Amino acid sequence: MSPLLPPLDAHHPRSMADQVYDMLYERIINLTLPPGTKLSEAEVAAQLGVSRQPVRDAFYRLSQLGFIQIRPQRATTVAPISKDAIVRAYFIRSALEEATMRVAATNLKPVHLTALQDILVRQEDALRMADKTGFHALDDQFHHDICNYSGLGFGWAVIKENKGHMDRARYLSLSFGAPRALAEHHDILDALRAGDGDGAAAAVKRHLNHIDEIIDWLQTTQPEVF
Known part of the structure; x- marks a missing residue:
């Protein structure tokens, strides 16, 4: 996935899932992660220095809002602008x-x-x-x-x-x-x-x-x- 994401702060008052969500949301909104960008739970977790569960939770929230597309057996991608x-x-x-x-x-x-x-x-x-x-x-x-x-x-x-x-x-x-x-x-x-x-x-x-x-x-x- 490109570009690289910075590690998160384990001592931040917001939960890890919230921090992952905020990080990805901001980058989707400002087009740092443009439509069509492939997102991998494992890669995002490794780059942010967290387990896969908060990433999975953030992906789900973003998909519910229509910002990413999660499709079984296919790559998860940033959704096009609707x-x-x-x-x-x-x-x-x-x-x-x-x-x-x-x-x-x-x-x-x-x-x-x-x-x-x-x-x-x-x-x-x-x-x-x-x-x-x-x-x-x-x-x-x-x-x-x-x-x-x-x-x-x-x-x-x-x-x-x-x-x-x-x-x-x-x-x-x-x-x-x-x-x-x-x-x-x-x-x-x-x-x-x-x-x-x-x-x-x-x-x-x-x-x-x-x-x-x-x-x-x-x-x-x-x-x-x-």
């Missing part, structure tokens, strides 16, 4: 985040707005350094923190469980979409700072609504990922 899965993820995420913005507009305190502004400053740095991984992580943090500051952390948990299929497509689009995404984050924050719930909801809808454009672009430029 347009249907992206559309389902978009529907769930858009509905929950629009509702969240209306709550956030009345619940966020000045300290929260300052913290969100700091994330955008760091995103600007990541964009300037062409750090796609850092930019994507800060994108997640921005949306996550709005949910948490609004008292709606449970909403983000639902979004996170479903958004991975969107994330693979959005990550590939960062080569041209990152500046627009950052500008739209500023639009969201401006509306929240003004206490405009409807404006913030409209801004996040615009922000997420590029997914059809991204799918069309990928189908033209990288059809092999589907």
